[in-house]
Amino acid sequence: MKGPADALVTRAEHLRRTIRKHEHLYYVLLEPEISDQKFDALDRELRDLEAAHPELITHDSPTQRVGGGPLTEFPPVAHAAPMLSLDNTYSEDEVRDFEARVRRQLGETPLSYVAEPKIDGLSLSVTYENAILTRAVTRGDGKIGDDVTVNARTIRSLPLALASSRPGLKVPSLIEVRGEVYLPRSVFARANDERTRNGEEPFVNARNAASGAMKQLDPRQVAERGLELFLYSVARSSEPEARSHSDALRLIGDLGLRTNPEIKACASIEEALAHCAALRLKRDALDYDIDGVVIKVDSLSLQRELGATSKFPRWAIAYKFPAERAATRLVNIDVQVGRTGKLTPVAHLEPVFVAGTTVSRATLHNAEEIARKDIRVGDTVVVERGGDVIPKIVEVALGLRPPSAKPFMMPAACPVCLTHVAAMDDEVDLRCPNASCPAQIEERIKHFARRQAMDIEGLGDKLVALLVSDGTLRNIADLYTLEVDVLAQLERMGEKSAANLVASIEKSRGAGLQRLLFGLGIRFVGERAAELLSRRFGSIDALSQATAEEIDAVPEIGQAVVASVREWFTASQNQDLIDHLKRAGLQLKTLSAGPAQPRTLEGLQFVLTGVLPSMDRNEAKRLIEGRGGRVTSAVSSKTSYIVAGDDAGSKLEKARTLGIKVLDEAGLVGLLGENPRA
Ligand SMILES: [Zn+2]
Structure with missing residues (x-):
């Protein structure tokens, strides 16, 4: 007998299926069929239904991506089959040697290859049982990895349940697939913008940001990071194995998993090398970092016949792009003192041309890193510019070391004021404790x-x-x-x-509290935090007297900011500074916003690109923010509008692929209301 309860079950199932289909279209195929609003409406309906009837919630429901609170650790898990790393080379000749070895072992057999971009991310093994995602494990040491299932579930391009889109293809009762988690470049750029604005240290590169995110114990924070992944192989399956690697890739795709569109089947090693050259040219246009191309023998039976050495499979090789590196001489190591007193060693190099620019400085981070790499003044060093923001020293040519070179020591005193140095909170870095340095x-x-x-x-x-x-x-x-x-x-x-x-x-003097707060250089107080604090407290005296609880209650303000603000205002020399600023006649209150403008753009995100006919970018930004909108630099799925002028480039293309609305200047003015500059 069918009652109203059955109708609800059917509706919930229908919603889950529909949402999964649209997630797949949006995140995996990048071909959305419905608007964000329609998608949100479906999601909302399912959430409301599940909230009213918790018994309807299933573990694989699209609403359950972020579940539970923070973990205390990731349980270790042994891989059913080891996750081997790949033999790699930087030379085309060695790729041909690889083919010669394969030929020697296999004799006269027709051979074909698959060439795929080598994504610079974090390897992940994902298992589905009865079509449901049950486990995701990091590579670890290749034999044992960390169970990061709760974090992997937050990756929107990874389906929680598999569904076959190929007629006659059944979802295997057990399948383990492997792939690479990465942070898209656009997301990385936005995250670094935000960190810089908040006065935090930017991420060194997208790979570090991605692997840092996967190690977060709180899945909610992982979900915010915006990770994505590509799957590239089937490690095991309950169904008869595919005949070739390309068949396996097709199978992965037909089960709803995301595969990389740049993967190419190649009839010969020369064709594979040609694809490597093509990908190298295309490298900068991709939204993810690649550091080479993996070439695999396509036939799985031949792969088995070739087998593996103790470290590497014999049927694959990673052809790494000639690194953007150059050798030069380390002239000196300068120790710089930042505005918080932190001492940072910086390499001063003989100028050298790497990856399109002249490099004369490289970051050394701290003394620990210098000791680990054994970098000494006078050394010939190899400098690399990769996905990293600042060039770094990757190697020391020990054979070229002058006999007089001595290990580097951080100074015991500040190089500028000679005050004895102290350890920072992290106990790795040193700082000059003299506030008058x-x-x-x-x-x-x-x-x-x-x-x-x-x-x-x-x-x-x-x-x-x-x-x-x-x-x-x-x-x-x-x-x-x-x-x-x-x-x-x-x-x-x-x-x-x-x-x-x-x-x-x-x-x-009239700049107002918000700019002043940012300008004071309080640790972690970037432009955004300054804006929020200024709006909430209204004057420097009110903020100075605010308790930690009151500051903590400001939305978007985190613990680090609270502690740092309290510490700053407690220091007597800072109280003196405020007195001086008062006497100097500075505006220490929040500027009144003038005639109140309706916050009609609250919650909307804008990206500006190209040259607008009559407004400059700062003006457009000010107008949007004046109405509560946010302006970000990178296009993402959260972008509401892109405002495009002349010569709008890749951002506009990206916006179009994501189906984001595009406005010209007139469109923006319309959105802002009549005559916004009056
Ligand atoms: Zn000093």
């Missing part, structure tokens, strides 16, 4: 004057260094005591530029 004052003043902060024009780095070293500037408040006559006496500083600088400093 000229190097720190210099960095703080430079930060304070930045366009995004107090926007003081005409205050160049050299001038700051000079004014700090002669004792004129001991803190940011001293800027407001500068006089035209005195400045005009300085070398290369005429009456006019001195007057302009003083005028610009004068003007900055």
Whole structure:
């Protein structure tokens, strides 16, 4: 007998099936058929239904991607078949040698290959039992990995349940597939923008960001990161094995899993090498980092016949792109002091051309890293520019080391003020504990004057260094005591530029609390946090007296910001600084927003690209933000609108593939309401 309960079960099943289908179209095939609004409506209906009838919730429901609270650890899991790494080479000749070895072992057999981009990410093994995702395990040491199932479930392009789209193809009762998790470049760029804005250290590269995310114990944080993955092989299956690797890839795709569209079947090794060359040219246009191409013998029976050495399968080779590296000499290691006092060693190199630019500096991070790589002044080093933001030293040519080269030691005293150094909270880095250290004052003043902060024009780095070293500037408040006559006496500083600088400093008094808070350089307080704190507390006195609980209650403000703000306001020299700023007549309150504008764009995200006919980008940004919208730099599935002017490039193409609405300037003006610049 069928009752209303059956009708609900049927409806829930229908919704799950429909949502899965559209997730597959959107995240796997990148060909959405319905609008985001329609998709959200389906999702909402299912969530409401499940909330009213929790008994209807199934583990593989699309609403259950992020489930449960944080873990305390990832249980170790042994791989059913080891996850071997691949033999690799940088030379075409060695790829031909690989084919020669294969031929020697197999004799006269027709041979074909599959060439696939080698994605620079994190390997993952995923198991489905009775079509349901039951386990995801990292590669680990190849034999034992970490069970990261809860995190893998948050990856939207990984289906929680398999469904066959090929007539006659049944979903195997057990199948283990392997692939690579990665962070799309566009998402990586956005994440780094956000981190920089928040005063956090940016990620070194997309791979680190992806592997860091998969190691998060809280799946909610993983879900926010925006990871994606491609599946590239079947490790085991309950059904008779496919005959070839290309058949296996087709099977993976037909089960609803995402495969890479750049994979190509090649009739010969020469064709495979040609595909490598083509991918190398295409590399920068892809939305993920690749560091080479994997060439595999296509026939699975031949793969078995070839077998594996103790480390590598004999039927595959990774042909890595000639690295963007160059050798040069390490002239010196400078130790720089940042505005928080952190000491950072920086390599000073003989200039060398790598990957399109001249490099003369490279990051060394900290003393631990220098010791690990045994980098010494005078060494010939190999510098690499990859997906990383800053070039790095990857190798030391020990054979070329001058006999006099000594191991590098971090200084025991600050190189600038000679104060004895102290360990930072992380116990790896060192800092100069002297708040009056000229190097720190210099960095703080430079930060304070930045366009995004107090926007003081005409205050160049050299001038700051000079004014700090002669004792004129001991803190940011001293800027407001500068006089035209005195400045005009300085070398290369005429009456006019001195007057302009003083005028610009004068003007900055009215910049308002939000810019001031960012300009103070409080750790973790980036532009966004400054905006939120300024809006919530309204004045520096109110913020100064706010308790940790009150600050913590501000939406989007995290623990690190709370602790850092409290610490900053507790320090007596900072209280003195605020008194000085008050006496200097600075605006220490939130600027009134003028006639209130309706926040009609609240919750919408915009990306600006190309040149607009009559507005510059900052103006467009200000207008959008004035109505509560957000402007981001990278296009993603969260983007609501892209505003495109002339010469809009790849962002516009990406927006079109994601089905995001595109506006021109007139369209934006329309959206903002009538005459928004009045
Ligand atoms: Zn110092």
